[in-house]
Amino acid sequence: MIKTQKGLVRTVLLFIIVSLAAIFLIVKLIGGGLNVDPDSPAMSEDAIAERLKPVGQVSVLSAAGEDSTPEAPGSDQSAGAAESTPQATIAGKGEPSGETAAANVGDQVYNTSCAVCHGPGIADAPKVGDKAVWEARIAQGIDALYANAINGKGTMPPKGGAMSTSDDDIRAAVDIMVSKSR
Ligand code: HEC
Numbered sequence: 001m002i003k004t005q006k007g008l009v010r011t012v013l014l015f016i017i018v019s020l021a022a023i024f025l026i027v028k029l030i031g032g033g034l035n036v037d038p039d040s041p042a043m044s045e046d047a048i049a050e051r052l053k054p055v056g057q058v059s060v061l062s063a064a065g066e067d068s069t070p071e072a073p074g075s076d077q078s079a080g081a082a083e084s085t086p087q088a089t090i091a092g093k094g095e096p097s098g099e100t101a102a103a104n105v106g107d108q109v110y111n112t113s114c115a116v117c118h119g120p121g122i123a124d125a126p127k128v129g130d131k132a133v134w135e136a137r138i139a140q141g142i143d144a145l146y147a148n149a150i151n152g153k154g155t156m157p158p159k160g161g162a163m164s165t166s167d168d169d170i171r172a173a174v175d176i177m178v179s180k181s182r
Contacts, residue, residue, distance in 0.1 A: 112162070113161070114177065129180055146174055
């Protein structure tokens with residue numbers, strides 16, 4: 001297959017380049033493979049326990065009528081216990097209450113559609129957190145703020161340009177902005 005010295009050199013060079021490329025990719029894969037934000041809610045202990053919990057759980061009614069978790073026959077009992085305990089701690093984790101859900105929507109809308117202008121206070125937008133600027137605006141009453149946020153005011157376009165956002169979600173964002181600015 002390799003007949004000339006030139007051909008040999010070329011083959012060796014090609015082999016080296018391909019190897020280096022492969023090593024580079026493997027190092028990237030190992031070094032940068034797991035890019036996870038440890039502070040994200042998905043990485044909380046509860047969320048991880050929820051993901052790792054067994055798909056199903058067998059429970060057997062004993063003769064006395066009590067619900068008991070079975071131990072694997074012949075094997076050590078700690079394994080059975082380890083399987084059933086996290087189950088008990090996870091049960092009863094409720095959905096977030098309605099109040100926090102609304103706050104989340106407001107935060108989300110604010111961050112995606114309003115913070116561009118109202119975070120730094122560009123284009124004369126009242127800066128969130130700047131109490132002096134917001135005082136007079138808040139004094140108009142919350143309904144006036146809602147209406148101006150929905151219909152637009154001055155250089156601010158209706159809904160800050162986020163036309164697909166519902167009126168209720170805009171109001172939630174206004175609530176967030178106001179609560180951070182009084
Ligand atoms: C393009 C920049 C921009 C974006 C995006 C923007 N705003 Fe504004 N906003 C302004 C400016 C400028 C004003 C001041 C208008 C004025 O008083 O003339 C303002 C004023 C307001 C006011 C006060 C109105 C009043 O009556 O004093 C509220 C409330 C408000 N914005 C809510 C929001 C909400 C909620 C969003 C996101 C859905 C948003 N804004 C997105 C620029 C923006």
